[in-house]
Structure formats: structure tokens, C-alpha cells
Amino acid sequence: MSIINDKRSEEQLSIVVNGPFNYFTVELIKAQISSDIQELVLDLSTCDILDSEAAIFLYKWQSSGRKLELIQPPELLFKILHTLELEDSWNVTITNKND
Amino acid sequence: MDAHLQLNAQTQLIGPASAFAMQWAMNQGLSREESVLFATAVSELVTDIVLFAFPNNNSSTYDLKFRSTSTHIELIVSELGEPFDPDRYIYDPITAKNDHDFEGAGLKIMQSFCDDFVFINKGREGKEFRLVKELSLSTIDHLLLLTKTSPTSALDPEIEEYADIGEEVFDLQEVTVEDSEQIAKLIYRTYEYTYSKEEMYFPKKIEKTITRKNKFGVITRNKEGEAVGYFAIIKKEDSNIGEVGEAVVSPEYRRRGLMSEMLQKLIEIGKRSGLQGIFGKAVTHHPVSQKVNARYGFNTTALMLAETAMLKVKGLGENYPQHISLVIDYLPLQERKTRNVYLPEKYADILLQSYKQLSLSVDPNYRELEPGELAEKSAIDLVMNYSDATSLIVVDHYGRDFEHVLPQMVQSLEKRKKLATIYLDLPLENPATPSHFSILKDLGFIYSGLAPDFHHNSDFLRIQKTYIDLDFELIEIFSDFGKTIKKLVSNEYHQR
Numbered sequence: 001m002s003i004i005n006d007k008r009s010e011e012q013l014s015i016v017v018n019g020p021f022n023y024f025t026v027e028l029i030k031a032q033i034s035s036d037i038q039e040l041v042l043d044l045s046t047c048d049i050l051d052s053e054a055a056i057f058l059y060k061w062q063s064s065g066r067k068l069e070l071i072q073p074p075e076l077l078f079k080i081l082h083t084l085e086l087e088d089s090w091n092v093t094i095t096n097k098n099d
Numbered sequence: 100m101d102a103h104l105q106l107n108a109q110t111q112l113i114g115p116a117s118a119f120a121m122q123w124a125m126n127q128g129l130s131r132e133e134s135v136l137f138a139t140a141v142s143e144l145v146t147d148i149v150l151f152a153f154p155n156n157n158s159s160t161y162d163l164k165f166r167s168t169s170t171h172i173e174l175i176v177s178e179l180g181e182p183f184d185p186d187r188y189i190y191d192p193i194t195a196k197n198d199h200d201f202e203g204a205g206l207k208i209m210q211s212f213c214d215d216f217v218f219i220n221k222g223r224e225g226k227e228f229r230l231v232k233e234l235s236l237s238t239i240d241h242l243l244l245l246t247k248t249s250p251t252s253a254l255d256p257e258i259e260e261y262a263d264i265g266e267e268v269f270d271l272q273e274v275t276v277e278d279s280e281q282i283a284k285l286i287y288r289t290y291e292y293t294y295s296k297e298e299m300y301f302p303k304k305i306e307k308t309i310t311r312k313n314k315f316g317v318i319t320r321n322k323e324g325e326a327v328g329y330f331a332i333i334k335k336e337d338s339n340i341g342e343v344g345e346a347v348v349s350p351e352y353r354r355r356g357l358m359s360e361m362l363q364k365l366i367e368i369g370k371r372s373g374l375q376g377i378f379g380k381a382v383t384h385h386p387v388s389q390k391v392n393a394r395y396g397f398n399t400t401a402l403m404l405a406e407t408a409m410l411k412v413k414g415l416g417e418n419y420p421q422h423i424s425l426v427i428d429y430l431p432l433q434e435r436k437t438r439n440v441y442l443p444e445k446y447a448d449i450l451l452q453s454y455k456q457l458s459l460s461v462d463p464n465y466r467e468l469e470p471g472e473l474a475e476k477s478a479i480d481l482v483m484n485y486s487d488a489t490s491l492i493v494v495d496h497y498g499r500d501f502e503h504v505l506p507q508m509v510q511s512l513e514k515r516k517k518l519a520t521i522y523l524d525l526p527l528e529n530p531a532t533p534s535h536f537s538i539l540k541d542l543g544f545i546y547s548g549l550a551p552d553f554h555h556n557s558d559f560l561r562i563q564k565t566y567i568d569l570d571f572e573l574i575e576i577f578s579d580f581g582k583t584i585k586k587l588v589s590n591e592y593h594q595r
């Protein structure tokens with residue numbers, strides 16, 4: 001599996017994404033999200049390839065007003081957001097594993 | 100190393116496809132950062148195919164061919180899914196932000212993360228997508244440090260080839276893998292960064308081609324043992340012939356006839372190695388290479404218009420005001436049996452004259468094939484030269500879909516922003532060629548020439564369609580027969 005459920009509380013879902021983050025991964029994550037989840041914490045520290053399906057999913061989530069925290073996202077995510085001209089409306093908490 | 104995958108149209112295979120692409124790209128010499136971008140583009144493409152070409156059929160398959168040259172890596176994805184035209188999906192960031200409509204985002208990423216993105220609509224034969232990344236030349240700097248020699252002026256063949264070798268003794272030997280670094284240094288010292296074959300700066304790449312027997316070369320050393328000249332034949336991948344493709348003589352050793360000596364030795368090596376023939380693509384902005392080829396028995400068989408956008412070599416054609424056209428000069432090296440050839444009537448005379456020039460025996464045949472004798476599908480290959488914006492379409496065999504597929508492919512290529520010339524090779528030993536030639540009439544192709552033994556050890560008729568304005572007065576042809584070809588090509592070019 002390319003995702004591992006790390007932790008779930010009433011409003012928060014934490015997931016580790018291993019390897020590529022793409023359409024298939026997005027569908028797996030969506031299947032984990034119940035209507036009461038308001039905060040998504042994604043550990044991307046071992047994610048090497050990430051495409052526009054992933055970036056758009058994250059963009060939509062954060063622009064819906066729900067919380068998004070990304071742990072060590074790859075530089076590639078910001079390159080995609082820049083290419084798609086979405087970076088100016090991007091407001092996400094970024095953390096390192098050591099934080 | 101090239102690779103071929105066939106995948107089911109399933110979303111769970113997107114990740115493995117992109118992971119493979121990343122590892123493969125790194126193995127071909129792309130940096131990790133660039134490999135990540137390539138893999139991301141692959142992820143986008145594969146996603147679009149799975150979701151849009153096969154929306155309801157995940158048991159269908161599509162093909163991924165990973166190809167590598169010394170200067171580019173390329174992924175060719177072919178599929179037979181639902182019709183889909185990427186040109187219609189233009190990403191708009193305003194619509195994306197306001198309406199959360201991200202249509203075209205994947206295509207935008209593919210175009211941004213790759214050096215080229217190609218879409219070829221093959222009609223009933225499906226669609227073909229190509230993602231291309233250039234291999235970087237960053238390691239040339241290391242070579243600079245290694246050589247510690249100032250780059251010198253470039254080759255001037257006008258004064259190189261008509262001199263005697265003189266009294267100095269040179270050692271001419273067949274190239275071995277141990278010579279790779281010396282060859283790369285020689286190229287660098289002579290041309291600095293301007294040699295057109297970028298792979299020649301990389302000893303490892305030279306070594307690889309020699310090891311694979313893709314290259315037969317001659318290296319010349321002076322009495323101190325220093326490499327002062329190099330000349331090589333590159334074996335074609337799809338036929339048993341070689342191209343005289345790489346040549347360099349250190350500036351202080353020019354005007355001594357080294358190039359001629361090396362060519363003579365190369366011809367001997369080619370013959371001994373069993374090559375059916377060798378050819379050279381000689382430039383036409385000056386006639387020197389053609390003269391050298393003619394001296395060694397080569398005959399001009401074709402004129403390829405606007406084949407090269409520019410010559411990078413210093414001193415050679417910097418001020419030439421148009422794309423450079425090339426001639427194909429061919430030299431058969433082995434005896435061959437009389438071949439049955441099926442010649443389109445329009446070019447039968449000139450083709451037979453070409454065979455006569457080469458002393459190749461053929462039995463012309465004009466029988467037309469009935470449609471019922473054709474395969475259902477055509478087999479057509481497309482080779483793209485991204486640097487020079489040219490494409491070569493090679494027809495392996497005709498199918499009943501040919502009259503639809505070929506125009507679609509040409510139209511797809513014509514949509515590209517940069518397009519100099521399309522060359523089209525038709526198999527002369529295929530009885531269906533004369534009848535299918537008429538299909539090409541409306542596509543605007545004109546004569547290029549004979550491409551002997553060019554694919555699968557068979558002869559091909561090369562025709563061409565150029566999109567570049569050319570002044571034929573500036574195209575210099577040396578041989579009389581080459582001038583005959585030029586006259587025909589020029590007439591057809593101006594009657595378009």
C-alpha cells in the first residue's frame with residue numbers, strides 16, 4: 001500500500017504517504033476521510049514522486065477551509081503549485097519531523 | 100538500455116509506472132532532480148490515459164517504450180483508447196482558482212517538466228504521446244579540468260583534405276574502449292563546446308557504443324603517442340549499414356591528409372566487419388565533404404532539405420543564411436543479389452539511375468497489389484529529431500488503414516510549433532508501394548532520393564516535405580548525378 005494510516009482522532013486524520021502520491025493515492029486517502037474529519041496531517045517525508053492529482057487534492061482541501069498539515073513535503077509539490085499558478089492562494093502548515 | 104512495458108489501464112499501476120520511469124531516467128544519466136520531473140510527467144500521462152482513454156475498461160492495455168539516445172531520453176506511449184485531443188484542454192489558473200476546474204493541469208505539467216511533449220494522432224491505429232528530456236552536458240566542465248589545454252580553432256575542411264600526409268609517421272589504429280577518454284579530450288580540445296554530437300564529450304558513452312559494436316572507429320596518433328585524429332562509422336540500429344558520422348583532426352595536424360587516410364582505413368574495417376554499406380550525410384553549404392566521399396567511391400543518392408537547423412561547429416557555416424540541407428552519399432561494401440523493387444512510376448527513372456550509379460542490380464516491377472492482399476493495420480515507425488525539428492516516418496508495411504493513418508500522423512506533426520522537414524521512407528521491395536504512392540500525392544511530399552539498405556537491410560524511397568523557405572542557389576552539390584537529383588527536387592519544391 002502506498003499509504004499508512006498513522007493516527008485518527010475525531011476530527012483529525014494522519015496519514016503517511018510512501019512512494020508516489022498520485023490519483024490512486026488520492027482515492028485511497030479520500031476513502032479514509034469521513035465527514036467529521038476537519039484536519040488532515042500528511043507525512044510526505046518518504047514521498048518522492050507527486051503529481052498534479054495530488055497537488056490539486058491538497059489545494060482543494062485547504063481552500064475548503066479545513067486544516068492541512070504537511071510533514072516534509074517534497075520540493076516538487078511547490079514546483080507543481082508554481083507551474084499551475086496556485087501558490088499565491090496556498091496556506092498550509094509545513095512541519096519537519098523533528099519539530 | 101531501452102525498455103518496453105505493457106500495462107493494464109488500472110490506476111494502481113500509475114505509481115509503479117512513474118517509479119520505473121524515475122529509476123530508468125537516472126540510469127540513462129539524467130540527474131535525480133530532472134528524473135523526478137520526468138517521472139512526474141509520466142505519472143500525469145499515464146493518469147490521463149487510464150482515466151480518459153479507457154474510462155470503463157481497465158482490462159485494456161497500453162504500451163510504454165522507453166528509448167534513450169546519447170542526447171535525449173524519450174518515453175513513447177501508444178494506446179488504442181477513446182479519441183482524445185490534448186490540444187483542446189488548455190489549463191486556465193483563473194478558472195482553476197475560481198471554479199476549481201483544473202482541466203488541462205496534467206498537460207501543463209507534462210509540457211513544463213519535459214523538454215518536449217508530442218502528440219501523434221494515428222487515427223485508427225490509436226494515439227501516441229512522447230515525453231522527451233534532454234541529457235545535460237554539465238560534466239564537460241570536468242573534461243575541461245582534465246585536459247588543461249586551451250581550445251584551438253576549429254576544423255577547416257577546405258584546407259584539410261587536399262594536402263599530402265607528408266613525411267611524418269602517424270599510427271592509425273582501430274579504436275578500442277581504452278581510447279574513449281582520449282577521443283573525448285581530442286573533441287573538446289578541438290571544438291570546445293561547439294561539436295554537434297554532444298555525446299562525444301562523454302568517455303563513458305563513447306566506450307558504451309564501442310563495446311556494443313555500434314561503432315567502428317579509427318584513431319590516429321603522432322610519434323609521441325598523442326591522439327591527433329579520430330574518424331568513426333556508427334552502425335544503424337535497424338539495418339546492417341553504417342554512417343560515417345564522427346570526425347576530428349587536431350588543428351596543428353591539418354593539411355596532412357589524415358582525414359582521407361582514416362576514411363580509407365574505415366572503409367576497410369567496414370568491409371571486413373561485414374557491413375552491407377556505409378553512408379555519409381554530407382553538408383551542402385560547402386562541397387568539401389562530398390568531394391572527399393566521391394574520391395572514395397561514394398555516390399550521392401538523395402538530397403535531404405533543411406535537415407539541420409544550424410551547424411554548431413565554429414567556422415563552418417556560421418553565416419549560412421538558411422537551414423542546411425544534406426546529401427546522402429552511399430558506398431556499397433558487399434556484393435548483393437539482384438533485388439525485386441517496386442518503383443512508383445513517377446520516380447522510376449531517377450531511382451533506376453541511382454541504382455546504376457551504385458552498380459546495384461535490381462529487377463523493377465510495377466505490379467499493383469490488390470487491397471485484399473494487405474494486412475489490416477500498417478506498421479509505421481516515427482523517429483523524431485528534437486534538436487533539428489525534423490521527423491522521419493518509416494513505413495515497414497502497408498495496411499488497409501494506411502490512407503487514414505499517414506495523413507493523421509502528418510497532421511499531428513504539422514501542429515507542432517517547430518517543424519522543419521518531414522521525411523518519409525517507403526519500402527521499395529514491397530509490392531504495395533506503387534499503389535500507395537498515389538495517396539501521398541495530396542500531402543505535398545516531394546522527392547528526396549534513394550535510401551539503399553536503410554531499414555531491415557532493404558531499399559527505401561525517401562520523400563520529403565519541408566516547411567522551411569530555401570534558396571536552392573545556396574545548396575552546393577558536387578557530383579553530376581547529385582546535381583540531377585537537386586534539379587528534380589528543386590523543380591518539385593518550386594511547384595508546390
